[in-house]
Amino acid sequence: MKGHIRKRGNKYVIVVDLERDHNNERRQKWFSGYDTKKAAQKDMPRILNEINTGNFIEPSKESFAAYLEKWILNKRSRLKASTFQVYKTHLRIHIIPKLGNYKLEKLNRLHLKTFFSYLENDLGLAPATIKKVHTVISSALSEAVEDGIVGKNVAAGLKTARIERKEIHVWDEKQLLQFLNSSKNDPLYIAFHLAAMTGMRRSEVLGLRWKDVDFKNSLLRTVVTHTPYGASDGKTKASFNRTIDLDEVTITELKKRKERVDYEKERAGRAYKDNDLVVCTSLGTHVTPRNLNRKWYQLKEDANVPSIRFHDLRHTHATLMLLQGIPVKVVAERLGHSSITTTLDTYNHLLPSIQREAIAMFSKNLYN
Structure with a gap:
C-alpha cells in the first residue's frame, strides 16, 4: 500500500492508494489539513502503518457534543444517581459550551489544556472541581477509544491544577x-x-x-x-x-x-x-x-x-478515638476506609501526640 502527498490550495494532503474494489476500480483515501509538506511527510508513515496493520480508525465526523449526549445516556444505568447528576451538570455547564463544537476527531490536548486553564483562571473553579471535569472528559474519550470511534484518549495523563488538602477542624x-x-x-x-x-x-x-x-x-x-x-x-x-x-x-x-x-x-x-x-x-x-x-x-x-x-x-469521631488510644484498624473499619493507609494519611498529624501518650502509659504501667 502506497501513499503520496499533494498540494491543495494552501494546504497539503496525504493520498493513500487502497486495494481495488470488486469491480477493479481504483480506491483512494485522502487525509487533509496539513499546513506544510514536511508535516504531511512526517505523518504519512504512521497512517500507512495503521492501514497495513488493520489499526486504522475512520475519523469520526461527529461533534464532541453529539457524542457526549449519547454517551451520558448510556452511562445512566452504570452510575450511582448522584454521580450521574454530577456528570450531567459538568457536561451542561462547562464541557459542552466550550468543547462541544469541536469534531471528535479534531479534539486535541491543546484544546483541553486551554479549556482547563479557562476553568481555573477565568472561572476560578477549585482544583477538585476541575479534576472532576477532567474525569468526565477522560471517561467519555476512553469509551470512544474502546468503541473504535477515536484512536486515542487525548485527556489521558493530562495534568490539572494540584488539589491542596483541606485542613481538618475538629471539636474536643x-x-x-x-x-x-x-x-x-x-x-x-x-x-x-x-x-x-x-x-x-x-x-x-x-x-x-x-x-x-x-x-x-x-x-x-x-x-x-x-x-x-x-x-x-x-x-x-x-x-x-x-x-x-x-x-x-x-x-x-x-x-x-x-x-x-x-x-x-x-x-x-x-x-x-x-x-x-x-x-x-x-x-x-x-x-x-x-x-x-x-x-x-x-x-x-x-x-x-x-x-x-x-x-x-x-x-471529630475519628480524632477522639485515636487520641483515646483506639487502634487505627478499628477506626478505619468504623469509617469505612478501604485500608488503614487512608486513615493514617488523613490523621497523621495526630500520631506524634498519640505516640507520646502511648509510651507514657507503657512506662507508667511497667514501673508502677
Missing part, C-alpha cells in the same frame, strides 16, 4: 458534649448524634433505615445513602456498606427517635409516607442535605461552639 470532647447537650431537643438531633458517635457520612445518616438498625446486637449497617439527587444502594461502593457497633447512649437515642417517628406516623395518618427512615420529616419524607445543613448551622450557633463542617463530625 468538651465542645462536642456542649453541642450535643444543647441540641438534644431538636427533631433532627439524631442525625448529628449518629455522625458524631459513629463517624457516618452525611449521605449515610440521611439514608439510614430502621431495618438496618439492630437493637438486639447494638449495631447498624450502612446500606443506603441519600444525596441531593436521591437515594442509592450503598453496595455500589464497599466503604459505604459496613457494620458499625453502637454504644448504649446511641441505642437509647435511637429508641427515643423510634418512639417519636411512630407517634408522628400515627398523628399524620394517611398523609404519612413511610420510607422506613431514621432521619425524616414529620411526614416520613427524606430530609434533604440542604435542610440538614441549615439546621446544622443554626444549632452550632445556638450551642456557641467553634464553626466546623458537618463532615467534620466524622473527623
Whole structure:
C-alpha cells in the first residue's frame, strides 16, 4: 500500500492508494489539513502503518457534543444517581459550551489544556472541581477509544491544577458534649448524634433505615445513602456498606427517635409516607442535605461552639478515638476506609501526640 502527498490550495494532503474494489476500480483515501509538506511527510508513515496493520480508525465526523449526549445516556444505568447528576451538570455547564463544537476527531490536548486553564483562571473553579471535569472528559474519550470511534484518549495523563488538602477542624470532647447537650431537643438531633458517635457520612445518616438498625446486637449497617439527587444502594461502593457497633447512649437515642417517628406516623395518618427512615420529616419524607445543613448551622450557633463542617463530625469521631488510644484498624473499619493507609494519611498529624501518650502509659504501667 502506497501513499503520496499533494498540494491543495494552501494546504497539503496525504493520498493513500487502497486495494481495488470488486469491480477493479481504483480506491483512494485522502487525509487533509496539513499546513506544510514536511508535516504531511512526517505523518504519512504512521497512517500507512495503521492501514497495513488493520489499526486504522475512520475519523469520526461527529461533534464532541453529539457524542457526549449519547454517551451520558448510556452511562445512566452504570452510575450511582448522584454521580450521574454530577456528570450531567459538568457536561451542561462547562464541557459542552466550550468543547462541544469541536469534531471528535479534531479534539486535541491543546484544546483541553486551554479549556482547563479557562476553568481555573477565568472561572476560578477549585482544583477538585476541575479534576472532576477532567474525569468526565477522560471517561467519555476512553469509551470512544474502546468503541473504535477515536484512536486515542487525548485527556489521558493530562495534568490539572494540584488539589491542596483541606485542613481538618475538629471539636474536643468538651465542645462536642456542649453541642450535643444543647441540641438534644431538636427533631433532627439524631442525625448529628449518629455522625458524631459513629463517624457516618452525611449521605449515610440521611439514608439510614430502621431495618438496618439492630437493637438486639447494638449495631447498624450502612446500606443506603441519600444525596441531593436521591437515594442509592450503598453496595455500589464497599466503604459505604459496613457494620458499625453502637454504644448504649446511641441505642437509647435511637429508641427515643423510634418512639417519636411512630407517634408522628400515627398523628399524620394517611398523609404519612413511610420510607422506613431514621432521619425524616414529620411526614416520613427524606430530609434533604440542604435542610440538614441549615439546621446544622443554626444549632452550632445556638450551642456557641467553634464553626466546623458537618463532615467534620466524622473527623471529630475519628480524632477522639485515636487520641483515646483506639487502634487505627478499628477506626478505619468504623469509617469505612478501604485500608488503614487512608486513615493514617488523613490523621497523621495526630500520631506524634498519640505516640507520646502511648509510651507514657507503657512506662507508667511497667514501673508502677
